[in-house]
Amino acid sequence: MTLHNAEGREIKVGVLGATGTVGQRFISLLAGHPYFVIHALGASARSAGKAYSQAVVWKQTSPIPHIVREMVVQECKPEFFLECSVVFSGLDAEVAGDIEAAFRNAELAVFSNAKNFRRDPLVPLIVPLVNGNHFAMIHQQRALNNPPLKKGFILTNANCSTTGVVVPLAALEKAFGPLESCIITTMQAISGAGYPGVPSLDIVDNIVPYISGEEEKMEWETLKILGGITEGDDGLKSFDMHSRHPLRISASCNRVPVIEGHTECVSVRFARRPPPSPQQVREALAAYTSDAYALGCPSAPRHTIFVHEEADRPQPRLDRDYQKGSGVSVGRVRQCRVLDIKFVVLANNVAIGAATSSILNAELAVIKGHIN
Amino acid sequence: MTLHNAEGREIKVGVLGATGTVGQRFISLLAGHPYFVIHALGASARSAGKAYSQAVVWKQTSPIPHIVREMVVQECKPEFFLECSVVFSGLDAEVAGDIEAAFRNAELAVFSNAKNFRRDPLVPLIVPLVNGNHFAMIHQQRALNNPPLKKGFILTNANCSTTGVVVPLAALEKAFGPLESCIITTMQAISGAGYPGVPSLDIVDNIVPYISGEEEKMEWETLKILGGITEGDDGLKSFDMHSRHPLRISASCNRVPVIEGHTECVSVRFARRPPPSPQQVREALAAYTSDAYALGCPSAPRHTIFVHEEADRPQPRLDRDYQKGSGVSVGRVRQCRVLDIKFVVLANNVAIGAATSSILNAELAVIKGHIN
Amino acid sequence: MTLHNAEGREIKVGVLGATGTVGQRFISLLAGHPYFVIHALGASARSAGKAYSQAVVWKQTSPIPHIVREMVVQECKPEFFLECSVVFSGLDAEVAGDIEAAFRNAELAVFSNAKNFRRDPLVPLIVPLVNGNHFAMIHQQRALNNPPLKKGFILTNANCSTTGVVVPLAALEKAFGPLESCIITTMQAISGAGYPGVPSLDIVDNIVPYISGEEEKMEWETLKILGGITEGDDGLKSFDMHSRHPLRISASCNRVPVIEGHTECVSVRFARRPPPSPQQVREALAAYTSDAYALGCPSAPRHTIFVHEEADRPQPRLDRDYQKGSGVSVGRVRQCRVLDIKFVVLANNVAIGAATSSILNAELAVIKGHIN
């Protein structure tokens, strides 16, 4: 692989769904990016034609970046984004499908946070701290498109709760071989539901033990991400869904009154007997590094997984902003009396769980030469 | 068993730790009781000698009951409680051991909410909706005491998070035979930690994924409660800790920003193959009735387990006060891809999880003739 | 005035907006009412035709009352409510105006919680603990209607934050004569905004120092409620808006992360010099009784104003349910260095601040003979 250094370059990017929660986070993060430069903003027809600062109800704790304050919002049509090399999509699932497909057909590289294409057998579902190798599917995606494409593609990142757990699971498989089963209980922040999202009457002094579609996503996406790519006799590649070593995953998803940061209690069973000890697991997690960091992605965390030693960490309020939320925290690694090992994961759902992953994926795409 | 009807009787009771969180709840519940009448209140030397309304920082949402407002608080010494037939203890673990033992030796029947005697091989650990049969140990407890006792005994109820989960587990074992393993993740209310308890800075907009000693309690108490009593060749009884069908339990305990009501995500595996279906489980849970209700305990819930059909229930704020918190709510019964069945449990930690269970245990003791 | 005793009677009532937040509270309260019996439920066309339990997303902490579970929801058209003697409206302001007018024209007595008719010069704005004398306007409202009415009328209760403060202000004016000015800062619960209402992302760990239109309502409604009714030379009555003793009111309204119960910090200046002492104010507040209680309204609180002596009360979580939220709590009565006296008010915004006041108004209407 030839690595493409982006230093000194300036790469124009667009943001779709720019007024929404994820869109705002994209803009906040991109405003300080070393080479991505926001060039176009897309939103609904209602916002189009307005200056961004007029169109948005800004809900971030940092002010609206100067570069976008007066930028005129466009409708989400490819013709307004043709100068962009990269398009980040924070669109809602209701509209993301058609729009993202149109952008791809217009030869744009789309990095989507929406769920619409995650199950597409040609679209990589990439958690940049885990399976950068799935970029290998892009060539086939372009080739099989109708009409075939030269530059356009769609690449998605995972659901926020999947992202949190898949990073330590990948680290464990790398160190100790395949996992056999995994039980996960999540405690997910309200920001995961967007804005207006969860009504306050539903969550103050309360838990909602259900998030529509979330458990299925976690149980399915994890297999695609942790699995490999196989090539058939016809030369066609496909995602193997971890099928060489079947992995059973059971998720229970809860909404909790936390603003940011998904906490997940995880128990795993390894195929290998005897399983590793808690101390071996701790060391393997701490030692895990991502390709994204190794290849020099500027948004990649130094500590892919930060392993806490204190008995009561990680905690969302204290740990979600470590490394700007670009890594994952793990704590309480200990034996499980039913499976083998259990631990607690914390991931910032709006950073590594959403916008930061998309940006990291785009950085990887640049480095790997997929962005022209 | 000869049943003893308490109707028309008036049974004098004392409350130890009367100014604390559990003590306040005891007093609120007992104020409206059909036959238990508060006769004496015990607290620390600092409170002794004061009228209760002066000694207490009352934190209940209902006013201080009139019957105790002017009652003079005593030190926790048996001599002040000799007219009581029943003593409820809401004492902290730091002092509960010695005081409760002294009260027992003074021939008082002590119903304790503290953990000190839970592991004592002669002390029943009774969740009144589950294992009323463990009263059978009281005779031996008295006989082996030094000196042997005629009336005195100690009986404990379980930890609040254990109580929540053990009720549906008992219902499942009753219907489908022994369980093999169980993974539990709790989301526990702040009231479970007493007052002042959890500092607000630790829990507003936060989760603390650790509660000291809690996981061990859940893993251990469950075995004692769900197990039976065996009799040795020497005629001595002992708790069998579910040893005839070893049951592995793994608990992960979290503190969440909820005032009242512990929510628990539970996955179970049955010994029996094939396991029951979700619908069979739902029916078994709904059909489960406790001895406490069958025997006419006035504080027993009509619905021992209320089974929710809505996708997003139970929720602590909406469901914790159903039946005054004396029952348990279960929802989201569905298949687990790793074990067999998973579901959500909600139990009011300060009602059935604490004071209500002690009172129910005392009601059972009256009915079963253990209170003279 | 001839008093009409409702005892033994059964008065059929309807509820408009029955699936909304206020409608649900109406239903919860009416389910246990001694003589009002729910006879018809109205909601939007989307809900019409469904059983109530199917149409509603029930958000109360008590279960759906049996009497309405299977009741078929109607559209909000008078023809479906003609058997009702009283109609309670929990409609949103967007639709309340036309519907309530139509119901009045159909000779129905409408007790509205909406703001639409509050400023109407013929419609009484009644806080039942304060200005039951404003019923006197009903005759003129009927007479001037086009066409004139025999039985129909509209009567509104006040905004929830107005209701809280106007009760102690009325008590003070009754005891010490007119007030001159009043500065109020509110801390209002999220339930005041209905459902879905305030997004959780806006209010967890936050304060929103603005509620649209609320300050104007408080400054205006208070004058109508505390003012009298004057009769012109033409025999026509009008509300005098406290104009005989101009009263300046300044309100600052804030939304806080509290579920139920509006807390308000109030400073007042009396016309009378010297002003009363804090102790005199305390006594006057505690001694204040409402007509509603004196006349035997079953929903009226025994203590119209409960005066707390503790330094740190009232608190919404501890005090909002006292007397089922039908009264008002006041605490911290002390001197103000700028005006004369300051104190803290707590009122349950969904009970006395909304549904309970409407029901009390209807009870007053029955007793005063306005319901045939």
Add this chain to the structure above:
Amino acid sequence: MTLHNAEGREIKVGVLGATGTVGQRFISLLAGHPYFVIHALGASARSAGKAYSQAVVWKQTSPIPHIVREMVVQECKPEFFLECSVVFSGLDAEVAGDIEAAFRNAELAVFSNAKNFRRDPLVPLIVPLVNGNHFAMIHQQRALNNPPLKKGFILTNANCSTTGVVVPLAALEKAFGPLESCIITTMQAISGAGYPGVPSLDIVDNIVPYISGEEEKMEWETLKILGGITEGDDGLKSFDMHSRHPLRISASCNRVPVIEGHTECVSVRFARRPPPSPQQVREALAAYTSDAYALGCPSAPRHTIFVHEEADRPQPRLDRDYQKGSGVSVGRVRQCRVLDIKFVVLANNVAIGAATSSILNAELAVIKGHIN
């Protein structure tokens, strides 16, 4: 005044109460300071002798700075701090008095966040964005000490809720002349009470309308800060407590479930008639600049007062971290029907309301030549 440029210098500082809430914040802020370098840490005897990372329960959202991780904590005795030019005190009031006096007598410059010396007629109470001119009292403080001092002095900053309101009040007096009266209602964050501070059971879903001693502090400190220094016939200086234009202040203080950021609703009356318009007030607030910024203090905010135009700002969660919490936010400037003008203030209680003010005061002291 000769200004002393600190650039290029390295000034050794100590932190007293280093393991407490304020102490932790001092350390976080000082870790990135351009010339203050942490040289010694003081805490209770229990912590002394331990490495800081072992002694502290770190509750900040950023990690423990490397410079202090292994630094050995000392007892709070002057002999361990003699190499420091500046000592910051985050001590609790119970111990601050004696320790700070001892440090002053050891010729150390003490910048205290405690309340003990605030009312001392020789100790400046300085909000660095307001009354840097009160440094003028230091000379007399040294001269009248027993024994007289050459370098040692004590300087305090204000209570966190006072600091928030006094900045805009100072701006208004500067622009429009003396104020006559001011009514303030605060909604104060839990972090203002330190750790463990407010029990969660007292504040989740609740308001506590009382903070012991807080209202008196606000009413008193404001006069000292906004007042001037007068010189008597004997040449002795004294703080005039705003006595040339008596100013009446009335505060109502509430604790709310917000982690950081005190929100305050303020109404003011000007001596000058007619009073300024809301627009004039807005402009005066926005134009106000502090000496601290003008003199180049590195921790001074560029916008001393940020004036929000949106109807619903400032909000603590969104605005408390603007400029790292070193400035003050004001919004909703509008007419008051009782006094003249009302507005909302937000100040970060742990930044400008505590540690940041102490550090700014020390920066001012360096620039003004009081630190040798």
